[in-house]
Amino acid sequence: MKIFITREIPEAVIDLLQKKGFEVSVYKKDNPIPRKELIRQVKDCDALISLLSDRIDKEVIESMKKCKIIANYAVGFNNIDVEYAKKKDIVVTNTPDVLTDSTADLAMALVLACARKLPEAEKFVRDKKFVGWKPKLFLGVELRDKYFGILGAGRIGSAVAERAYSFGCKIIYYSNTHNKYLDEKLKGKKIPLNSLLKKADILSIHLPLNDKTNNLLNASNLRLLKKSAIFINTARGDIIDENILIEMLKTNKLFAAGFDVYDNEPNLKIEFYKLKNVIVLPHIGSATVEARNNMSILAAKNIIAVLEGKKALTPVIVN
Ligand code: NAP
Ligand code: GLV
Numbered sequence: 671m672k673i674f675i676t677r678e679i680p681e682a683v684i685d686l687l688q689k690k691g692f693e694v695s696v697y698k699k700d701n702p703i704p705r706k707e708l709i710r711q712v713k714d715c716d717a718l719i720s721l722l723s724d725r726i727d728k729e730v731i732e733s734m735k736k737c738k739i740i741a742n743y744a745v746g747f748n749n750i751d752v753e754y755a756k757k758k759d760i761v762v763t764n765t766p767d768v769l770t771d772s773t774a775d776l777a778m779a780l781v782l783a784c785a786r787k788l789p790e791a792e793k794f795v796r797d798k799k800f801v802g803w804k805p806k807l808f809l810g811v812e813l814r815d816k817y818f819g820i821l822g823a824g825r826i827g828s829a830v831a832e833r834a835y836s837f838g839c840k841i842i843y844y845s846n847t848h849n850k851y852l853d854e855k856l857k858g859k860k861i862p863l864n865s866l867l868k869k870a871d872i873l874s875i876h877l878p879l880n881d882k883t884n885n886l887l888n889a890s891n892l893r894l895l896k897k898s899a900i901f902i903n904t905a906r907g908d909i910i911d912e913n914i915l916i917e918m919l920k921t922n923k924l925f926a927a928g929f930d931v932y933d934n935e936p937n938l939k940i941e942f943y944k945l946k947n948v949i950v951l952p953h954i955g956s957a958t959v960e961a962r963n964n965m966s967i968l969a970a971k972n973i974i975a976v977l978e979g980k981k982a983l984t985p986v987i988v989n
């Protein structure tokens with residue numbers, strides 16, 4: 671059995687697969703695998719480990735002659751044509767739960783960094799401008815008693831809500847269904863999208879990207895946000911109209927925004943580099959030693975299960 675991995679990922683995956691006697695082949699160069707090479711490699715693999723930056727569309731799936739499982743090394747799976755894989759009897763799995771805390775930590779780090787202007791303040795010191803304590807130097811905002819809006823109260827949204835609640839925030843959320851944990855333990859309130867946008871002092875996106883969420887935040891509703899609001903996106907760039915948000919940030923219609931994800935990564939809109947009230951990160955939500963190791967192990971376990979004729983541990987479900 672041949673397993674192909676589109677990039678080097680933590681070794682745990684290779685150990686587990688090799689112990690089962692599988693042949694593991696890895697694209698080792700430090701760049702995203704070129705499409706031609708991907709198509710060539712998937713032709714004879716029995717299982718594929720893909721990254722969120724690999725587009726696994728019809729053409730790629732069509733090239734697979736004996737592949738039984740596509741194990742995405744991410745929880746998001748918008749890079750894969752899951753419907754088509756299903757038609758071809760290929761199981762698609764992702765890596766939920768094991769990266770929830772890391773991603774929630776990063777979202778909260780962005781909230782705090784925006785609220786207290788950390789990048790600007792840090793640069794100020796490095797530029798040797800710190801010449802003494804000043805009552806009005808880098809005034810930010812406190813989190814206590816602020817309305818913290820969660821968009822998509824799933825695994826990561828709930829973990830962010832838990833963190834925000836411990837900072838004294840009041841939780842409001844927009845999601846498909848009620849979240850019992852948020853309702854009962856965090857005194858959260860599920861409210862319609864437009865009400866949430868109007869009310870939130872902090873807004874953090876944790877929706878998956880799909881046909882329904884693509885461009886969900888756009889010209890018709892983003893302008894409902896408070897001028898004092900902090901906007902955080904660690905989900906997917908295509909969920910928001912970045913141009914509208916950039917214009918709002920440029921004209922101080924928002925306090926600040928923190929981004930870990932963008933549409934058309936890694937080609938960021940030029941304005942992102944220029945705005946002072948914006949924090950930009952290179953898609954590092956799950957980038958901790960713990961999460962990345964456990965993602966590797968989970969991907970390997972999914973492959974072993976499927977190739978041994980058992981049920982995958984974490985198959986993706988499309989409604
Ligand atoms: P999840 O548990 O599936 O949570 C998503 C939540 O959004 C669910 O509660 C879901 O409700 C809700 N939802 C889905 N579509 C909706 C819609 N149209 N309207 C309202 N609510 C909707 O997923 P997760 O594990 O928290 O991950 C969320 C996303 O974060 C991933 O898909 C990925 O794109 C992103 N992510 C980014 C990073 C990073 O590195 N920055 C790391 C990890 C994940 P139902 O379940 O009731 O449908
Ligand atoms: C990261 O963005 C993921 O979806 O795991």
Ligand code: GLV
């Ligand atoms: C600040 O350092 C203070 O003591 O209030």
